[in-house]
Amino acid sequence: MNNQFVSSETAWCPGCGNFSIIDTLVGVLNELDLSPHKVVLVGGIGQAAKTNQYVSANGFSGLHGRSIPAAVAIKLVNDDLTVIVNTGDGDSYGEGGNHFIHNIRRNVDITHFVHDNQIYGLTKGQTSPTSDACQLDHKTSACNLSTPFNPLLVAIACGATFVARSFTGRKDHLAMVMAAAIRHKGYALVDILQPCVSFNKVNTHSFYDKRVQELDASYDSSNKMAAIEKTMEFGDTIPIGILYQEKGLTYEDKHPQLFNDVPVIHKAHNMDDINELFKDFI
Ligand SMILES: Cc1ncc(C[n+]2csc(CCOP(=O)(O)OP(=O)(O)O)c2C)c(N)n1
Ligand code: SF4
Numbered sequence: 001m002n003n004q005f006v007s008s009e010t011a012w013c014p015g016c017g018n019f020s021i022i023d024t025l026v027g028v029l030n031e032l033d034l035s036p037h038k039v040v041l042v043g044g045i046g047q048a049a050k051t052n053q054y055v056s057a058n059g060f061s062g063l064h065g066r067s068i069p070a071a072v073a074i075k076l077v078n079d080d081l082t083v084i085v086n087t088g089d090g091d092s093y094g095e096g097g098n099h100f101i102h103n104i105r106r107n108v109d110i111t112h113f114v115h116d117n118q119i120y121g122l123t124k125g126q127t128s129p130t131s132d133a134c135q136l137d138h139k140t141s142a143c144n145l146s147t148p149f150n151p152l153l154v155a156i157a158c159g160a161t162f163v164a165r166s167f168t169g170r171k172d173h174l175a176m177v178m179a180a181a182i183r184h185k186g187y188a189l190v191d192i193l194q195p196c197v198s199f200n201k202v203n204t205h206s207f208y209d210k211r212v213q214e215l216d217a218s219y220d221s222s223n224k225m226a227a228i229e230k231t232m233e234f235g236d237t238i239p240i241g242i243l244y245q246e247k248g249l250t251y252e253d254k255h256p257q258l259f260n261d262v263p264v265i266h267k268a269h270n271m272d273d274i275n276e277l278f279k280d281f282i
């Protein structure tokens with residue numbers, strides 16, 4: 001355990017679920033005894049995506065919807081690094097939806113924490129892919145005229161090797177799931193239910209608090225069919241925990257020539273050759 005990771009002042013609204021995530025993340029990084037210079041926190045654009053700007057580690061903020069390709073690129077050039085994405089439901093599943101799907105299929109060893117407030121927080125409350133379906137009397141928050149996106153079901157269908165859900169109101173549970181996701185070898189998705197107190201007046205802390213139910217000890221997270229069924233429970237009961245986990249070859253395992261025990265970034269390269277290539281772009 002070290003105390004090298006700390007968080008700094010944020011611009012989030014008082015009461016935002018993101019505070020629970022950042023506190024838990026910092027605690028888990030310290031608990032896992034990682035070094036800040038070996039950790040890269042990546043985000044796209046949004047409230048959740050700002051997380052990397054508030055934690056004492058390396059950070060990269062990309063474009064909206066492009067956090068995953070940036071994280072994958074970082075990991076593939078330097079697999080010595082622990083690469084963790086913190087970003088929103090809109091960023092991950094909406095504008096970044098195509099990257100979400102196809103990078104799951106690659107199984108690169110990165111961790112993806114989705115701060116799922118079921119809304120576009122930064123841009124003041126529009127519908128996100130995970131917003132609830134509209135009811136005829138829906139007046140207070142954005143809602144989906146389209147069928148809501150089920151990220152955990154899609155992730156398992158695409159071959160994800162670690163699929164979990166947690167809730168900002170259960171910090172011990174969140175810490176357990178985050179640590180397991182970071183330790184997992186391969187792509188790990190954790191969808192974190194995160195109330196947006198300013199714009200989502202339906203999916204509030206007490207809404208989730210009444211519904212979340214931890215998977216019981218007899219639950220077998222290696223049973224894919226059972227996990228698929230679990231991902232479809234999202235209503236009066238919302239299961240939280242590691243819904244599915246398997247051991248699988250990573251993209252890196254399948255490309256030993258990329259690494260050969262030396263991260264790409266440390267391989268010998270000739271700047272003259274590189275400069276020659278750049279001339280095409282001048
Ligand atoms: C390419 C591009 N499209 C759209 C936007 C506008 N935009 C910024 S953040 C955002 C949504 C953020 O929602 P989410 O990812 O759920 O994050 P939250 O703010 O809820 O944490 C949108 C649409 C943008 N900045 N760039
Ligand atoms: S708008 Fe919502 S998600 Fe953004 S900081 Fe405020 S409470 Fe959090």
Ligand SMILES: [Mg+2]
Pocket residue numbers: 088089090115116117118119120121128
């Ligand atoms: Mg959001």
